[in-house]
Amino acid sequence: MDNKNVFIAVALSMSVLLFWSAFVDPPKPLEQNKIQTSENANSKIKSEDNGITPNINEPVIEKKISREESIQKTNRIKLENNKVIGSISLEGGIIDDLSFKNYKERLDSDGQVTFLSPRETEDGYFIESGWASVGNKIEVPNNKSKWTIKENKILSPNNPVTLEWANNSNLVFRKKIEIDNNYLFKIYQEVENNSSNPVELYPYAQITRNNTPKDLQGFFILHEGFIAVLNDELKEDDYKDIEEKKITREASEGWIGITDKYWMTALVPEDGQSFKSTFLYKDAYKANFLLNEPKIVEPASKSNTEVKIFVAAKEVQTIDAYAEKEKINKLDLIIDWGWFYFFTKPLFFAADYFFKLTGNFGIAIILITLIIRIVFFPLANYSFKSMAKMKVLQPEMTRLKDLHKDDKVKLQQAIMALYKKEQINPASGCLPVLIQIPFFFAIYKMLFISLEMRHQPFFGWIKDLSAQDPTSIFNLFGLIPWDPPNFLIIGVWPILMGLTMFIQQKLNPAPTDPIQAKIFMFFPIFLTVILAPFPSGLVVYWTINNILTIAQQWFIMRSTKVKTN
Numbered sequence: 211m212d213n214k215n216v217f218i219a220v221a222l223s224m225s226v227l228l229f230w231s232a233f234v235d236p237p238k239p240l241e242q243n244k245i246q247t248s249e250n251a252n253s254k255i256k257s258e259d260n261g262i263t264p265n266i267n268e269p270v271i272e273k274k275i276s277r278e279e280s281i282q283k284t285n286r287i288k289l290e291n292n293k294v295i296g297s298i299s300l301e302g303g304i305i306d307d308l309s310f311k312n313y314k315e316r317l318d319s320d321g322q323v324t325f326l327s328p329r330e331t332e333d334g335y336f337i338e339s340g341w342a343s344v345g346n347k348i349e350v351p352n353n354k355s356k357w358t359i360k361e362n363k364i365l366s367p368n369n370p371v372t373l374e375w376a377n378n379s380n381l382v383f384r385k386k387i388e389i390d391n392n393y394l395f396k397i398y399q400e401v402e403n404n405s406s407n408p409v410e411l412y413p414y415a416q417i418t419r420n421n422t423p424k425d426l427q428g429f430f431i432l433h434e435g436f437i438a439v440l441n442d443e444l445k446e447d448d449y450k451d452i453e454e455k456k457i458t459r460e461a462s463e464g465w466i467g468i469t470d471k472y473w474m475t476a477l478v479p480e481d482g483q484s485f486k487s488t489f490l491y492k493d494a495y496k497a498n499f500l501l502n503e504p505k506i507v508e509p510a511s512k513s514n515t516e517v518k519i520f521v522a523a524k525e526v527q528t529i530d531a532y533a534e535k536e537k538i539n540k541l542d543l544i545i546d547w548g549w550f551y552f553f554t555k556p557l558f559f560a561a562d563y564f565f566k567l568t569g570n571f572g573i574a575i576i577l578i579t580l581i582i583r584i585v586f587f588p589l590a591n592y593s594f595k596s597m598a599k600m601k602v603l604q605p606e607m608t609r610l611k612d613l614h615k616d617d618k619v620k621l622q623q624a625i626m627a628l629y630k631k632e633q634i635n636p637a638s639g640c641l642p643v644l645i646q647i648p649f650f651f652a653i654y655k656m657l658f659i660s661l662e663m664r665h666q667p668f669f670g671w672i673k674d675l676s677a678q679d680p681t682s683i684f685n686l687f688g689l690i691p692w693d694p695p696n697f698l699i700i701g702v703w704p705i706l707m708g709l710t711m712f713i714q715q716k717l718n719p720a721p722t723d724p725i726q727a728k729i730f731m732f733f734p735i736f737l738t739v740i741l742a743p744f745p746s747g748l749v750v751y752w753t754i755n756n757i758l759t760i761a762q763q764w765f766i767m768r769s770t771k772v773k774t775n
Contacts, residue, residue, distance in 0.1 A: 280328035281307055285356075287373075289365035292391045294521065296326065298365065302353035303373050303385055304329070305395065306336035310473070310523050317665050317674050325473055326521060329353065334420040334494070337475060339397050339517050341383065341411040342500060348409055349377040360384070367391050380404035381507075393522035394532060400514045403507040411505050413515040415477045416498035422449050423470050432471055432546055432659060436489045436497055439540040440464040447489055456490040465538060466497050467520070472661045474544050478518035478536070524661050526558060546659055553652035562662060571675055572668030575657065575751050582649060583758045590762055596634065603632060657747050668750065672703070675747035679703045700742040703749045708738030710756035717763050 275283075286297040286307070296308035308326040315321040326335050341350045351357070361372035370388040377383075382402040389395050403409055426434055426449075436447040440461035447457060462484045467476030477499060479485045484502045489495075505513040518536065522529065524545050533541035547554045557578065564574035583590070606628060614621035657663060664676045671681055679701025681687045684694045687702060711734035741749060 274332075275330045277324075277327050277331045277333075280330045284328075287359065287363060287365055287371050289389060291367050291389055293393060293523070294389075295322075298371075298387065299328065300357045300359070300373070302338060302355060303340075303351065303357045303375075304336050304338045304353055305519065305521065306334070308521055313472075313523060314665060317677075323473070323523075326475075329418065329420070332420065333424070334418070335475075337415070337417050337477070337519055337521070339385070339399060339413075339415040339519075341399070341401065341505075342414050343409075343411055348381070348411065349379060350411065351375045351377075351383050357385070361386075365389055381409065392528055392532075393520055394536070395519040395521070397517050397519065398514060399517070400512055401505065401507050402512045403509055406509050408506055408508045411507065411513070412501050413480070413505065413517070414498055414500040415479075415517045415519065416496055417466075417468055417475050417477060419468060419495040422495075425471070427471055431548070431655065434470055435468065436466075436495075437469045437544060438464060438466040438487055438489075438497075439543060440466075440487065442539060444540065444543055449491075449495060452489045452495060453491045456488065458486060458488045460484065460486050460502065463539065465541065466499055467544060468495070468497055469524075469544055469546070471659065472524055472664060474520065474522050474524055476520040476522075476541070476544060478520075478538055480516050483515075524659075526555075526562070526662070546655075548651070548655040550648050550652040550655070553649060554656045557653055557656045558660060558662075561656065561660070565662065565666075570668065571663050571666040571747065572672065572750055575675075575747055576754050578653065579751055579754045579758065582653065583755065583762070586649075587762070590759070591766060600634065603628065603634070653751065654748060657751060658745065663745070663747050666747075668746070672746050672750075675750070676745045678743050679746045679749060696743070700738065701746075703746055703753060704738050704742040707741065707749050707753040707756065708734045710753055710760060711737060714756055714760050714763065717760065 281297065285300040287300065288297050289295070289308075293311055294308050295311050296305075298304065299306050306326055306328045309322040309324045311322055313323040315323050326337070327333050329336055338353055340352070343350060355375050357373040357375045359371065360374045362369055363371070365371045365387060367390055370386055373385045373387070375383045380403070382404065384400040384402070386398040386400070387395060388398075397415075399413060401409075401411060423434070433446045433448075435449045436445075436452060436457075438445040438459070440459055441464060445459065451457070463481075464487075465476050465478040466487045466489075467474055477497070479499050479501065485499045486502060487497070487499045489497050501515070505515060507513040518538075520532070526542075526545060529545060530542050532538060560581070561571070561574045561578050564577045565571045568574060568577070607625065610621060610624045610628065614624060660676075664674070666675045667673050668675055672679065678699065680699070681701040682694050682699045683705060684698045684700070685692045715730065715734060741752070
């Protein structure tokens with residue numbers, strides 16, 4: 211296979227990587243209906259409540275005041291551990307104020323990442339738990355109810371808090387809230403029935419988000435939005451999907467949540483209890499679960515339930531530890547490892563090992579790149595030897611094209627005869643490239659989603675490997691006092707990547723068609739512009755990979771005595 215087909219393979223893989231979303235749209239409403247009717251009984255979807263399902267009582271909230279004002283206007287319990295700091299509102303008993311202590315909002319700021327915010331704010335994001343009744347016939351606490359503190363006033367590890375609220379019908383509701391040293395809340399809910407009649411109540415928990423996150427990537431390679439694992443099956447729904455249609459599913463076990471690129475919230479119902487999960491949009495995005503079977507509380511008795519709540523930075527080892535310790539099936543899928551999960555996750559652990567070993571994530575990327583090149587060294591040699599032979603035949607190919615320019619059939623027959631005579635398999639140069647594509651996707655995915663790469667410096671002007679190269683050729687890399695618009699920020703590393711692609715291309719046999727030759731000459735420029743906004747860590751990987759490829763290819767061509775252009 212000549213250089214043209216090799217580059218076509220690479221171009222196609224890049225097209226899949228960069229433009230998949232342009233060809234594979236999310237399901238339209240009619241398509242969603244088909245999806246719903248095809249669900250199995252264990253993961254049945256209902257588009258509407260059936261009339262006897264208990265409702266979650268939700269007073270309408272005005273979202274107008276500032277975060278600071280909202281926090282100050284309500285009585286609160288402070289919470290803090292090694293990873294998070296914030297407070298719980300006694301109005302509703304809601305977790306609605308939380309920041310990550312170990313992560314900055316911006317690299318040039320000391321401000322912590324603010325994640326959860328009260329419901330009255332524009333970017334309200336909060337978690338509530340409670341009880342529901344059929345037709346709201348029983349007075350239960352809602353997100354306006356005023357809870358009282360019965361035990362402790364500060365929530366911390368080994369220091370739980372207990373809240374209490376009573377209605378006018380001799381029902382007493384209690385919440386015991388615990389937090390560990392990382393990101394897990396456990397809420398034990400209790401109902402004490404001091405009335406003369408039995409009551410039926412349905413435990414629930416709900417995540418509410420007023421708006422989509424400001425840093426929403428909107429990029430097909432990363433899922434952001436609603437996520438669940440129900441009966442061992444992963445479910446992912448985008449914000450737009452939920453705006454178009456409420457999605458309700460039933461399951462016997464699992465968890466639900468909302469995921470961002472680096473952060474997540476998740477709810478885990480009580481073990482052994484079937485439940486209904488609902489994703490919907492009604493003035494705000496909501497993800498909730500409601501147990502299918504009610505808790506029947508007889509007079510002079512109590513009933514209890516438990517819910518696990520995660521408000522977490524997506525630290526791989528922390529999430530994996532929770533999945534194992536708490537026995538939460540596939541919780542690690544909250545981190546979007548992608549199609550090539552079994553390649554991507556081991557690559558992360560290798561990169562993380564080298565990062566801890568060297569103290570520099572950029573060096574870790576280079577070492578990973580070197581290892582991948584070593585693993586694929588024999589395949590690359592096979593490919594480069596094939597391309598070297600093809601380059602030797604380039605003059606003869608040109609002669610045959612001129613000789614049979616008016617007869618394509620004879621031209622094809624002459625080319626195939628030449629391949630047979632020289633014992634060349636035209637597909638041999640492309641096969642190794644195709645084999646390596648899954649690994650390319652895997653390392654791309656790993657670097658794109660890694661929280662561990664966020665705000666990590668490299669050398670020189672690269673202060674954050676998760677952000678694009680901040681320099682630009684259009685202001686002479688900072689020599690001209692002018693800030694170019696974002697689309698003109700084409701930095702040093704993207705240019706180095708483009709140059710290495712150009713050199714690599716020159717080492718390969720050029721297409722005999724002059725139009726195709728011009729197109730492929732433009733290819734490095736095209737990719738330089740396309741990849742300039744990408745995280746600099748990815749561009750560093752690609753550039754180093756190109757340099758190693760050039761070195762190996764040059765050695766092969768020198769050993770086969772092929773002249774380079």
